[in-house]
Amino acid sequence: MSNYSIKDLEHLSGIKAHTIRIWEQRYNLVEPKRTSTNIRYYDDADLKLILNVALLNNNGTKISKIVKMSEEEIRDQVIALTEGTMAFEDQIHALTVAMIEIDEENFDRILTINQRSIGFDETMLQVIYPFLAKIGLLWQIGSINPAQEHFISNLIRQKLIVAIDKYVYQGGGKKFILFLPEGELHEISLLFASYILKREGHKVIYLGQSTPKKDLLEVYNYHRPQYLITVSTTAPDLESLQEYMDDLGRIFKESKIIISGYQVMRASLEFPKNISKLDHISDIKGFVDSLDNDFTSVKS
Structure with missing residues (x-):
């Protein structure tokens, strides 16, 4: 399991740290953990929730409605959104969640949807590369664990080898x-x-x-x-x-x-x-x- 700062959450979700703190206080959306030295941090489940909330919120669902949804309802709406929209930022959010969950089927589903819609080249350039750039900083500072990095890299590598062949x-x-x-x-x-x-x-x-x-x-x-x-x-x-x-x-x-x-x-x-x-x-x-x-x- 990885640990994230609130700045990591901001970087990956696009939601300002200030807004995340307001959501914490007003809606009890997430509850940060604390290290032995009292430093706040967030875990994979927190990041996944913030990413899903950001995706729904950016597509018009009010935060006051989202916080009343169950985990399953949020997940179902996110899946429906990523299948129904080709907004690149939405696809990148969904890929990040798949990475956190080590969910190969979901990752493959998202890539397949994009390939069918915009082709392999544009999927690489408009979705995969921005996704890698977005999480690249977290790889370098150790916020994302090696298993997540290897999982993502190997899946993308497999897609490329199939395309090359x-x-x-x-x-x-x-x-x-x-x-x-x-x-x-x-x-x-x-x-x-x-x-x-x-x-x-x-x-x-x-x-x-x-x-x-x-x-x-x-x-x-x-x-x-x-x-x-x-x-x-x-x-x-x-x-x-x-x-x-x-x-x-x-x-x-x-x-x-x-x-x-x-x-x-x-x-x-x-x-x-x-x-x-x-x-x-x-x-x-x-x-x-x-x-x-x-x-x-x-x-x-």
Whole structure:
């Protein structure tokens, strides 16, 4: 079970901390726990309730009516809402509740509804990535436990792999090696890049998580790709990132290197001439569109 501050609740629900405190006092909506040092905190059940209340309240149900509902009534109305509206913020709220409950069926239901309505690409860009960004801060500070993180990451990873497997390379296009730096395990963005590239008919050599430089070099020398793509979310650390990037630029000077990720965005870096950054991995679509591309990928 995770512990949350009132600021965590505000960050995840969009409800101001001041409003949450008013709801506590006026309606006894939630009752914060206290640590041995008298610091207030909230648990998973509190967060789930606040998320559901926020969802109903944002869609026109008054708080005075919500507090009279049973837990089952609130849940039923939330499910009906998420099936009936395609407001992205509502879908993100629902995904967060599914994460808290470790509810694979509900998580899959929400993703399936979105995929049918707006397609896989837009589900990733408009729902999944904002959802990951919203809870990303809580992962970093330890408010969300590792089981919840692994649960979410693995489900999204499975969806991406299924989407990637629909496309079979038919020849032509550009050649890409996709890899993560040694120690980097967050591969959702790299998988999304692989999906976009394969769908557009490019050849992808996917090396995935935590790739040592010597292994990368061996594959590079064999395939000689025009492009390498990598993402730095937690590794290398900021102190080592410039050196790592300089090494990539020097070792693979005959290829263009595309780099993205949280570490890259928050660091002040000097980019070697053969390295470009993407401000967000979603920009991979624009990058791929900019390539000379007069061929088509064929589904298996």
